Amino acid sequence: MTADPVAKWEEFLRSRYWDDLLELADSYPDERSLVVQFPDLDKFDPEFAEELLENPEQVLEAAQAALLELDLPMDVYMDRAHVRIAGLPRHYKTRELRSDHIGKLLAIEGLVRTATEVRPKIVSAAFQCQRCGFTFFKEQTGNKFEDQNLKCQNQACDRGGPFKLVLAQSKFVDAQKIRVQESPEDLRGGEQPQTLDVELEDDLAGRIFPGDRVVVNGVLKSYQRSTPQQGKSTYFDLFHKGNSVEMTEQEFEEIDISQEEEEQILEMSRDPDMYENVRKSIAPSIYGYDDVKEALGLQLVSGFEKHLPDGARIRGDIHILLVGDPGIAKSQLLRYMTKISPRGIYTSGKSSTSAGLTATAVKDELGDGRWTIEAGALVLADKGIAAIDEMDKMDNEDKSALHEAMEQQSYHPLTEIQLSDGRKVRIGDFVDDLMSARSEDVVQGVDCEILRLGTDVMVQSTDFDKIIDLAVDRVSRHRAPDHFIKIKYSNGREIIVTPEHPVYVSNDGIACVPACQSKVGDLVPAQESALNDPKRQAHTNPETASSVIGSLKVEEIKVVPNDGDFHANYVYDITVEPTHTFISQGVVLHNTISVAKAGVMATLKSRCSLLAAANPKLGRFDKYEPIAPQINLTPALMSRFDLIFVLTDDPDTKRDSAIAQHILKSNYAGELSTQIAWNPEISQDDIDNALTVIKPAIDPELLRKYVAYARKKIFPTLTDEAKEYFLRYYVGLRMQGQDTNKPVPVTARQLEALIRLGEASARLRLSDKVTIGDAQRVVKILEGCLRKVGVDPETGFLDADIIASGTTKSTRDRTKSVIDVIRDISKEQQGPAPRDAVLDRAVELGIERAKAEEIIDRMRRDGDVFEPRPGMLKLP
Template sequence: MTDFSSNKIFAPKTDGNVDLSTITESNAGTVFGLFINNFKQDNQYIYKDQMRSHFANGLYYLEVELLHLSAFNDNLHNAIINTPNTYIPLVKEEFKEFLKDIPFQVTFKWSIAKPINIRDLKAEDVGKVVCVKGIIINNSRVSVKIEKAYIRCSLCPKEEIIHVNPGFTGITLPTRCNNEGGCKGSFRVVPDKCKYYDQQTLKLQESPETVTTGDMPRTILMYSDRYLVERTPPGTRVNAVAIMSTFHSSGAKKSDSNISQPYLRVIGFEITNDGSGRSRIEFSSSEENEMRQFAKQKNLYKNIAESIDPAIYGCEDIKKALACQLFGGSAKTLNDGIRRRGDINVLLLGDPSTAKSQLLKFVEKVAPIGVYTSGKGSSAAGLTACVIKEPGTGEFYLEGGSMVLADGGIVCIDEFDKMREQDRVAIHEAMEQQTISIAKAGITTVLNSRTSVLAAANPLFGRYDDFRSPAEQIDFQTTILSRFDMIFIVRDLVDKDRDQRIANHVLNHKRDSTKNTQDESSIYKLKRYIAFARSSCSPRLSDDASEFLLNFYVQQREASKTEDSIIPITVRQLEALIRISESLAKMELADSATLKHAEEAVRLFKSSTVEAINSHGLGGELALASMSKDLQNIENEILKITPIGHTTQVEAIVSNLENAGFKRHLIEKAIFVMCQRKDMEYKAQRRFIQRNR
């Protein structure tokens, strides 16, 4: 075993007179060994300590920060960046004598580099180290690759060892045996004597927020091996430090024989969203102090809500709800390992031209991680995950959809009502358990989908009708509605004064071109503050707040006994109140949600979900009274047309009453009401209508 008790991790092959000013193939490994032994940060030998820790845990790799290497010897740093295929093997070779037969790997971090997009990779980057950002959308099963191929002649006892380069390269065997005696046998690989290591193929896709409108997101294959495999499940956002390489596709045409496909041979990963789905964004101490001062302002909650798309007039409670959604509650893991979500789901249901889509676009822009999609153009596989077959190998891959790519952020689904019912059912698990279970093509796995859902939809008949109940107009199953923490009915009411204020607001905003610049600056600051609050604060309910929410929940359950509601009050709604209270506390960077936060959470819940349950439109009592009177008049007319014991065609009834000036939907409602009656007086009509509807 290796002895780590000495001051030196290993002894560089040098007599102490190494020229550090010039890096050559002969001294590169020695200079790297000096770097490992001598580099200190905060008076600590960080790489010696890292090797001791890793070896004690059976982890035979060393992660090197290229910024540290640049500070120690910039020439070696530049040599590794510009000619990695030459110098990285030399760096690894330095450990060989010391580590004996231990399979050792050197990986790299490159924090000083600004990550680039896949579309920015050019031909001049081939053979160099690059840092590329994106999202892992699929990865293959772990397979093995030969590091040292042991080959034997088929006619004579001659044996050789061939070193196989990493990446998408195969074994090139000698054509003939050149042994003494004129042997012309061919070589074959002896599998039992070969040396192998793990490898995995991944696919990296550009982040949705970096793709310009009208462009398809670019993807590129990546190759990882040894301790870099199984590090990045689909949905993980990474900055990949890799050597840009090329390979010839097996399915390419002969005419394309001179064209190579690029791929990234990974030498290090920096994961930018951690296991909780929260974005890892760096904040300086001065920026952190500035944000804590920002959190102390008097009207913080109001100011943040007003900064959500100032171009939209009104919608105060909706903007406050979206502010709560952006910050989110606190996720909890119970003792039995079950996870309770902290993300808040919001549904905007209402008339066209009420800025629902605009609000979705703004939230997608300001959220630390945001994905926008339309329900009409999205399938269940596109939202969750799909299994695809690789044409070359026939292997099945798992590819994450929108809700996987939005892990740790918000997915905005417009035209939610236009989705097929089977597609909506597919996201039930993702909205509550925040996982996506896959069992297809022999692949059984679970993907993380720790994301909030912001959905916008229209009522069943296009516009909200004052004379219809919510149950008649909300074309969603109770199972999906109960997963939304807040449901808002958005109306486009005709009101002269209100219309004039909206028009003035829109025109003033369009005329003032300076507001656009100010908005971009405020959006960036808000986005940074949200990311800071989500990563640094996890409030819990105080005792007063818990008691207040408990009493409110019990009252709502009692009230729901006598109501036939499309949105039942269940424990999910209590958990929604808890999440909203925690988000209000997180907005202020508070450690606990107080009674004040619980009261505001209840007010928001009442103005959204409770109002949606009880609302019959904003026509109020007059509209209900008018509807009741019209239904009674229609019922009287039906009795005249169809006396007891006689039958009349339903379409004839509807046609006659429409000619008399009654609205068709009221006629249908009157027929429906008569069908539900238990009076024996209407038995003939009820039996007839049920048979012909």
């Protein structure tokens, strides 16, 4: 080792990092880290730099000492400052670590899968002798608290205790553990990602979140495994003592593309058959589905994210849903896509929970029994593709978590909220003003912008036991949906929310339901002091609330389109911890969260393209009924998909024969590949000829690099011709809905999808212009999907509401007619309407009796009509 490493560090810092050192001293203790680039040290003294790699703990200890000994021009003692090393010459993956690396300074590259909460860690424990009163200190160097075999350091005492831990004089440091997992793009075939636990302290703690891509520089260490049953093991586990963390968020920088490969990629992009080649390279062992494979090729590159001057974000990710009869290779398509995507994660709806999709707070050994945040598939696939198979098998709670990553659950900007000081503000203006004033603090969250607040803004909240004033933890802003739900309460209060926004009801205990499922007559929790309206329902459930919480009634519910007086570009939310409630004009309102348990909060990135597969509710599709209601997904979730492909398994002699031949040829190729090792009669030419049917046009590894290159370097713009084509197509379809008797064919959501698809089409040929050819190609793809899933089979017209609300216009019109019939007959009878009379009059209006029966039964289930006695119908 260098004779005097402290002097060597002093010389280096004076000559190379003096200005940085002065900046640190000027901002200390708010800033406590001096980041030294390893190449600078290597140029200064290669032998000393090598010594740092081989004996990092001694050399870094000398660096800390040098910081204290340097004579600075300001009066500051930087005893808590750190020298942190960055830019190490080699980055290791977890699977590359061996016993020779223990004790060395290494850079570990990967993706943060899990992170604990930040908590104080004792580093110097003060003990007071209970015999003589002397206080001494014991350094705590490991993870196990050292309080055994102590001896009083007062020479006059020199006793072995007892000792009392004095917390007030002990020294603590912030500490956090993270678990780093190998990145999806670094895995091949069926490899499972390996993980490594990392310990971070002081100013490194709390800066890293699950989903972050990082390089952690630090000292690799080991500890002995042990169990209560078997005691100490001969095997040791590894962990990393972090010295510095470098963020590696540049999109697809991790995929190395050589000069030769770049030339090959550019040559491929000029091939006029490029789209065909990409299509033939996606799951070539699966016959057909050319339109689906073409769309999947566009999803690989997707559009690109745009940030508007007002801070809003327009997503570029393309979401695709495959819905079809069983046994038509949906799962194989999903698995293949995650293999050829530069970042791909596959998960199944059967086993996926909301934790497995977005994130969750869990207790495990990483946090020593404390809460940790664990990233899910949508976070790990950030800027890639997350494939969710059997999405229809997911629980409603898990679908809600997925919906949050794709959509928003928020309030209309006109919704009025009341602050604890009595001020009433519109939530849109309130959040916009906060974000405008603190734009540098706004961060990207789950498809939204989020601003964390301190204790500046207070609102009234409740835990349904008492009313309390709490600070707003954060506010958020999201892209607005096509329509809203407007709810009016019996005290005159109104709220306007997105359809999936949770609202409280207290009909049978306090619970949450989506706004689109709330009903007139529902009781909702409210502040008792606000219940002075004569129309209020005098009701309080003693099992769920004390006297401070009573109930109001829902008086009116309306679906409000996002246009006219209610047009909004964004919707808004505020988050109040830990109750997740706030009170406005007496009504207890709900606020949404991404991850909340035991006070652990995180804002995670979820910017991936979603590829999902689902089966029909009843196993197979009924071609004579609308497709959308046959899928076990909420309309709000379905409407977030840019493309929905309906894949049916209809008997067809020509197609079935082609599929069978393809399967037989694929199996034959596999048989030959297996036999060549021991059958000398089989040649490589025989195998190559047999493999032609399933050989991809583009090598999968090269296709991965092609996609990475396109996403990294190509950001096309729409040409005037493409804009005009999109405009004529969109307006032309909208004009078909001008007749009040016809449904609205498409919404602005389809136009946004066309733009994303057009950008992807240009990206796929590495062009910086979206041409009219791109526009025509993607319109054909979207039109094909709409004709399958968005057409009312009764009328043959495109109907956007089939996907947006799960109900066709013709069904809505019939329902309205039946309601009018019940109302008219009730007036005539001056009481409930006889069911048979309602059915007879419905038939007179041209409604089939069976459909009228179906409408009445559905309205009864939904609470829109009830039977005060058998055979009699009454509206609420």
